[in-house]
């Protein structure tokens with residue numbers, strides 16, 4: 001009888017502890033999923049916006065300026081009155097975003113950089129090579145990874161930059177073009193956005209510490225209540241026995 005009682009007690013204690021640990025594990029998983037989902041959603045929107053900025057720049061500025069005889073070129077700084085090409089403009093935008101110093105950055109690269117971009121162009125690490133391979137096969141999808149980048153926990157998010165009808169002629173006839181048999185639908189390059197997540201993770205760790213403390217308090221009060229109830233029952237049954 002006594003052994004049975006002790007076992008019941010042990011089981012009760014174990015299930016309370018297991019239950020609390022389970023709740024903690026679930027909340028911590030929920031939080032990382034939430035951070036991931038939010039970061040992905042935000043970065044995907046940001047990518048859309050960058051692509052939209054370039055499209056609008058092309059249709060509203062480049063096309064209209066060209067019609068007026070303005071030169072559109074990658075080395076617009078050295079030519080009076082010239083304006084940057086859409087891709088050059090995107091790269092400049094990416095550079096400026098990177099210079100703001102919050103750790104986020106963007107990059108436009110491909111396997112076929114123009115001659116003047118040999119040094120900074122092309123995939124630079126495993127992630128960029130894998131993104132290129134994957135997106136060439138799946139141009140409508142996104143390729144991403146969460147990991148350490150330049151010493152910070154970051155989301156790296158890449159999307160294909162696909163050749164449209166408006167892009168083909170120039171890329172196939174430009175005297176410096178490194179490849180001249182582009183077709184509509186080919187993946188010309190990759191647009192990559194890096195977004196640091198360490199601030200979110202630090203915040204989430206602080207939240208988890210609070211959650212752990214709260215669960216600890218709940219667990220201890222539960223156990224105290226259990227002990228109190230059992231001793232009360234024991235007393236009652238002894239009184240009855242007497």
Ligand code: HEC
Nearest residue numbers: 074087088109110112113114117121161162167170188189
């Ligand atoms: C008027 C000519 C022209 C048109 C139109 C044009 N491009 Fe380009 N593109 C260039 C030139 C020149 C460069 C090199 C720019 C530089 O390095 O600053 C370039 C660079 C790029 C790059 C970067 C390549 C690398 O590895 O550095 C990508 C990607 C790209 N273009 C995609 C496109 C897409 C997609 C379109 C259509 C939406 C398009 N381009 C339309 C001329 C053009």
